[in-house]
Amino acid sequence: MQKVLIIGGGGGGLILANHLDTKKFDITVVDKSEKHYYQPWFLYVAFKGSKRKIDRPIASLLKPGIKFVKDEITEINLDERKVYGNRKGVYTYDYIAIATGTSPDPDATPGLREIYNEYGDYHSNIENSMKLWKHVSAFKGGTIAIGQASPTVKCPPSLLEGAFLLEEHLREKGLKDKSRIIFFTPFPRAYSAEPMDYVVEPMVKERGIEVMPFFDTDTIDVQNREIKSIEGDTIKYDLPIIVPPHKGTKIKIIPEKVKDEDRFIKSDKFTMKIEGYENAFALGDCNNLPTSKTGVTAHLEAMAIANIIQGIPSQFTGRINCPFDTAYGKATFVIADYKNPVVPYPPTRVKHFMKMTMARIYWMTLKGTADPIFEYFFSYTNPVKLNKKYPLPK
Structure with missing residues (x-):
């Protein structure tokens, strides 16, 4: 059974883990924290004083059969396929996905x-x-x-x-x-x-x-x-x-050349494979893809990587679909991909309801149980169709 090691228990890492077949892969998620936070809600804590509980144990968000280890990773050697942690020593892998997010x-x-x-x-x-x-x-x-x-x-x-x-x-x-x-x-x-x-x-x-x-x-x-x-x-x-400025992972990676000057990991924009490595991926905020660093982006990158590891041809299209609260009960979404520009999508109360609904089903999203909802939503908000419906005035 091939070993898949996922460094980071954020949205991208958890979605990737939960979309791999536990009967075919030995999957381990490592994070220095035991908790996962719904980060988009930080906004409502800061400006509305929300008391909503927005954290859950990482282990509770993984399918049965997936291992979680609390450990702080200090070094990743891509050539030797070895990862070093402060608590558990050395990890080995057949596939690795680095999903460590950004560092303020x-x-x-x-x-x-x-x-x-x-x-x-x-x-x-x-x-x-x-x-x-x-x-x-x-x-x-x-x-x-x-x-x-x-x-x-x-x-x-x-x-x-x-x-x-x-x-x-x-x-x-x-x-x-x-x-x-x-x-x-x-x-x-x-x-x-x-x-x-x-x-x-x-x-x-x-x-x-x-x-x-x-x-x-x-x-x-x-x-x-x-x-x-x-x-x-x-x-x-x-x-x-x-x-504050955001930079990539502080973890030492060998070879060092896979990081850019801001510590973001150089990755293929379609497959998220780390430059020079077929079995190593960087997803979400920690990579250097030419697209926005958002939760939806990490979600879609994770889905593509899960397919690739399982032998299913797949590519990330650069799709973004970011909820945007414009206050007073209205919201919109920032929608685009590599081939299509951002849609000038007007705010409505319905879109605000959709944003709040996405927050409520977030935990389902991590486990993959909300996939049909998101597949419909991504199809409905296809940027090709929306740019035709909402053209930018000339």
Whole structure:
């Protein structure tokens, strides 16, 4: 029986494990944590103070016959097919899938570490989201600077989702007239993909959110409460909400050349095979594929890898299908693939209901029991069909 070793108990790793045949493969999932978190809900913890339970034991999310090991991996040797952990020693494999996600790097921006430690953020972990809610809920007025310290972050829609939910919170608390929201971004527009920016720009203007484009964060002067850009612009703030740069895995991988300068693993964009290796894959946020780092992306990559390992020809199409909460009970989805641009998909209440429904069936998704629902949804939201139905105005 061939051994499949999966490093990482996030969404991609669990979906891959649960879609392999346990009668044909000896499957082991290794993670340094025993818990799996529904990360998209960090947003609602940070801006709505949600108390919803969003974690479950990783072992409970795996099919019978799949082993889970709590261990911190320190080294992966792709040439020798050996993996080294702090607790369990050496692991061997026939196939390996690295699904370790991203690592926030607040030290990459001078001054950001202090902000990160005091205010938290809504991308890194549940503790940081709770920390941010503490400051958001105590805010009584002033200037809020919200944005990203680097172009590379996971879940691109969540950046503006945060700004929209923040504005909704201020309005509900009667603080809108006492507050100023500045959304800063290194991109030339509020949303990096132009078709989606066409959809959200009117909402940004209507809600009085100021956008500072081409703002590449250089340093943060914590003492004077200023964020400075490489371009020479400065934002003064009372409350900073800054998503730190995201980088790839910190695990040592041999050979080192399979990582790029930001530690993301170089992988084929269709098969997720690590460059130079037929039996090694990198999926989800830890690879360097030219697409968004999102949960849906990891889901679809995992499905393709499961097929490939089991001898079924399969490719990842670059499909993204990211829920995007625009606040006030409406949402949309950011939909595209390698061949088709982002759809200018308008927000509706039905789409918000769909986003909330996806959150409720998330645990089923990891086990594969919701596959028919997602297959229908992905077919219904095919970007070829939707781009014809919602063409970008010329």
